[in-house]
Amino acid sequence: MAKFPDYKDIYVFVEQKNGEPAEVGYELISEARKLVSTIPNMDYKVVGVLLGDNVKDKAEEVIAHGADKVIIVDDPLLKDYSTQFYADALTQIIKEFKPDSFLTGATVLGRDLAPRVAARINAGLTADATKIDIDQDKVADGEALLLVTRPTFGGNLFGTIVCPDTRPQMATIRPKVFDMAPIDETRTGEIIEFKPEWESTTPQVEIMETVAKALEGVDITKANILVGVGRGAEHSIETIKECAKELGGEVCATRAVVEDGFMDKDVQVGQTGKTVRPSLYIACGISGAVQHVAGMEKSDMIIAINRDPEAEIFKIANMGFVGNVDEVLPLLVEEIKKAKAA
Template identity: 45%
Template structure:
């Protein structure tokens, strides 16, 4: 909320007139700001007496940024192991920490998870902050937000990286809001700005038409969520060790407003795109939704996941959880089959980090062939059954 310096306010009403949210009123010839304020700054720029300033500006001025050190990575746990995105971010976090001359730490929240710390050390962490409690056994918004926020208040990291997963996208903004800092969402690139030494967060903007680089100069920690599979997982060194910092949880069962009832599995391994080593994706070149069965059959034979282009999802052929691309999921499997996909730049941005790309398209000039390691010029509907049968024979033998 913006703040009125009452003794400096001249009651001119300029701020009331310019506020787009109707958050300002005049009372006893003085401006008063209500709860509808969004800190847009329109009143700050308009006030002729300079009697208004953003509350965040006061907080920034009071913050001693020199107290904030080290790079933290949130290590998301699923089915008793660390998700790949956390390990990928340890690799990138290692580069940031080395460039800044600081330590790299992993953050583990859960219950009975101490054994996972060694995996974090093997992937580059110097330290692991461990908060274990029965209330944190499963991810929940209230408990994890409170525990993570308390950790940051106590140990003051300079940078916090989270995966842009369902949980990371829920947790990151809530922490940032409680801390009064910014968060750059869905990043596809990280670096250090040479002029300021700040983390440079790169993400698509304006529907993917430009790549924006964002800095957070006034607040700490600098926070961002990063898409899975954007970066490669570092090669682990299991001889490496580090320091485990155990922190007692202050979360109580009464603090958690939700209760876990049951886990309903709505998606099989075929749509677990972020973790898949083989992905078979289909596009509009398949002709009709019924032909997607050829993609699914090949994926089943190879033990891979099923992907789809945005055009396919927009047409209702496949649900959004299968979409690969800039506005879908970013993937980096060992093998990526692009079947009937022309290769729009938004799709390429989501799968370009794949180790091997195999394209099937009847248009020899399709852009996908310029990125593919192997290409088959032909109708995907005719080629896919042949490939599937050959792979079946190879696996049988």
């Protein structure tokens, strides 16, 4: 007899801003599809949960990205993110539909919302995960037990966490760790509109004004080419910017460089920064500490410049230059310019 017979399916919170779903929701739906394919006999579905105002037209998009079903709450109270209303709606959805697993992106919003909901329903939550599997040994007992892996002890170890005693099994998962499957417009699915019973419609917090933070360049998680500044290249930032500009890319940095005050935290890559997956990552004067590598190792091509031939970064680099950034980088920029002019 299954331990939790009333709980079924993998639910994914599809975060949106101004009606535009964030990619992480679709990355998680793609991964959830892979997970349900490993338990075909359990007939698990992937269910997207979309909260917002005027978001109904996005339901088909969620299905095209791999959901079998979408639960929507469309309400003006959900126009902008509010812990109060989002947590109220999500808690009621979970109580009503009883998901076996519930995944959200480990974004600022997801990290705020998921623990609040988990506490309300007394569910276990694994935060900031980088890998999810289903324990195949439990499937015969009718259980789809999630194995959720996340970095621990400062990123030097990975711990796998299970929630065997409560449902749903909740997890927040970092953006960019999973691939987003291609859109399939031919997919069809069920769309359910859910109407929560608001405990109160009076906001506990009133937003007086929203001021967008000025970002230099584009969001590094969306950049196709990144040139990374490490402590060994702090004096070469202008050349690095030039290199990035010539390649049509962006500049990012290690935590050391951010802490030294040379770059903004917005462009920090790594365990406590952002996860990036560009097609090209040029690591300049970066040692290759695990906490940094965790955020960029899935780049398609990694080129490292470091004067220390033993630097850890060379272990994950596809190509490496052993040398001084001051000397190697200007040569590289010259070659890029020549190649562009040719």
